[in-house]
Amino acid sequence: MSEVPFPRAVTGARVDRLPSAMVPARATMAGRYVRLEPLSAEQHAAELHRASHGDEEALRIWTYLPTGPWPSLEAYTAALREQSAAFDRIFYALRPVEGGPVAGQASYLDIHPQNGVIEIGSIWFGSTLRRTRAATEALFLLIRYAMDDLGYRRMQWRCNAENTASRNAARRLGFRFEGIFYRHMIYKGKNRDTAWYSILDEEWPELRAIFEQWLQPENFDARGTAKIPLSQMIQRRKTR
Numbered sequence: 430m431s432e433v434p435f436p437r438a439v440t441g442a443r444v445d446r447l448p449s450a451m452v453p454a455r456a457t458m459a460g461r462y463v464r465l466e467p468l469s470a471e472q473h474a475a476e477l478h479r480a481s482h483g484d485e486e487a488l489r490i491w492t493y494l495p496t497g498p499w500p501s502l503e504a505y506t507a508a509l510r511e512q513s514a515a516f517d518r519i520f521y522a523l524r525p526v527e528g529g530p531v532a533g534q535a536s537y538l539d540i541h542p543q544n545g546v547i548e549i550g551s552i553w554f555g556s557t558l559r560r561t562r563a564a565t566e567a568l569f570l571l572i573r574y575a576m577d578d579l580g581y582r583r584m585q586w587r588c589n590a591e592n593t594a595s596r597n598a599a600r601r602l603g604f605r606f607e608g609i610f611y612r613h614m615i616y617k618g619k620n621r622d623t624a625w626y627s628i629l630d631e632e633w634p635e636l637r638a639i640f641e642q643w644l645q646p647e648n649f650d651a652r653g654t655a656k657i658p659l660s661q662m663i664q665r666r667k668t669r
Contacts, residue, residue, distance in 0.1 A: 430593055432596075432624075433606070434606050434607050434608045435605035435606055435607070446580075447543075447545075448542065448544065448579075448580050449545075449580045450542045450543045451579050451580075452540060452542050453519050453537050453547075453574065453575060453579060455467040455519055458570045458574060460567075461526065461566065461644065462525065462527075462562050462563040462566045463523055463524065463525055463526055463563035463564070463566050463567045464525075465521040465522070465535070465567055465570060465571070466521060466523075466524060466531065467513070467520075467521060467522075468512055468520035468522050468534070470507075470510040470512075472522075473509065473522040474502065474506040475502065476532070478499075478502050478505045479530070480531070480533065480555030480556070481553060481555060482499070482505070487556065490553045490555075492592075493589045493592040494551065494553065495616045496508065517538070517540065518536050519536060519537040519538075519540075520535075520536040520551065521534065521535055521567075521571075522534055523535065523558060523567050525557070525558070525563050529557065532554065532555035532558045533553055533554040533555055533564065534551060535550075535552045535568065536549070536551040536552075537571065538550050538551065539585060542579075544583075545580065545581040545583060546581065546583045546585065547581050547583070548586065548587065549568060549571050549584070549585075561653065562653060565602075565643075565644070568602060569602075569640045572584055572602075572628065572633075576637075577633075581630070582630045583627055583630070584604075584627060584629075585625070585626070585627050586602075586627065587623050587625050587626070588624055589616075589621050589622070589624070590609050590621075590623060591622070596626075599626040600626075601660045602663070603628060603636040605626060605628070606624070606625075606626055607627055608624075608625055609622050609623065609624050609625070610623045610625065635666055636666075639659075639662045639663060640659075642662070643657065643659045
C-alpha cells in the first residue's frame with residue numbers, strides 16, 4: 430500500500446494550555462448503539478472467546494495482533510486477567526446496546542498523560558459487530574473521551590503496514606498518515622513494519638462534528654446501512 434504522509438507544520442511553539450495529565454478511567458462508556466465495559470475476565474471471557482475463536486473466520490482476527498489465538502478458554506481467560514490487571518493499558522469489552530453478548534475489544538495504550546498523547550489499539554470485532562455503526566461508535570467514544578473529557582493533544586493509531594484493513598479503518602476514521610517505522614518490531618517470529626496515523630487536537634472538533642452527524646439515526650436505513658458513508662464525509666475534509 431502506497432500512502433503519502435499528510436503535510437503538517439513542524440512547530441516549536443510554546444504550549445500555553447497543558448494537558449490534564451489524567452489517565453482514562455476504567456469506567457463504562459455508553460453510546461446510542463454500543464456500550465464499552467471495563468474488561469473483566471470473569472464476566473467477558475466466555476463471550477469474547479466465542480466471538481474470536483468460534484470458527485476459522487473468527488480466528489483470522491489474530492493474524493495481525495501481537496498475541497493470540499489461545500488453545501483453550503482457560504488459557505484465554507488467563508490472558509484476559511493479565512490484560513485487566515495491567516497498569517499501562519486499559520481494555521474494554523464491546524457490547525451492542527440492543528443486547529446480546531460482548532463481541533469485540535479495544536484498549537487505550539501508549540498513554541502519556543503529561544504530554545497528552547494516547548493511542549487506541551488491540552481492536553477487534555466479532556462477526557456481529559463488524560461493519561456496524563456500533564463498531565464505529567465504540568472507537569468514536571474512545572477518541573471523544575480522551576480528546577474532550579481528558580484534553581489529550583494527540584490520538585495515535587498504529588498497525589502492521591501489511592494490514593490493509595486496519596490502515597483503511599484509520600483513514601475512514603479521519604486519522605492522518607504520518608509514515609512507516611521499518612523493522613519496528615518482531616511479532617510471532619516475523620518482521621513488522623509499523624504504519625503510524627494520528628488525530629491532533631486542532632483537527633478533532635471538525636472530526637467530532639462529522640462523527641456526530643454520521644451517527645444520527647436518520648442516517649441509517651432499516652437494515653442499519655448508512656445512507657451517507659463515513660468515508661465520504663471524511664474525504665471532504667481530508668485535504669484541508
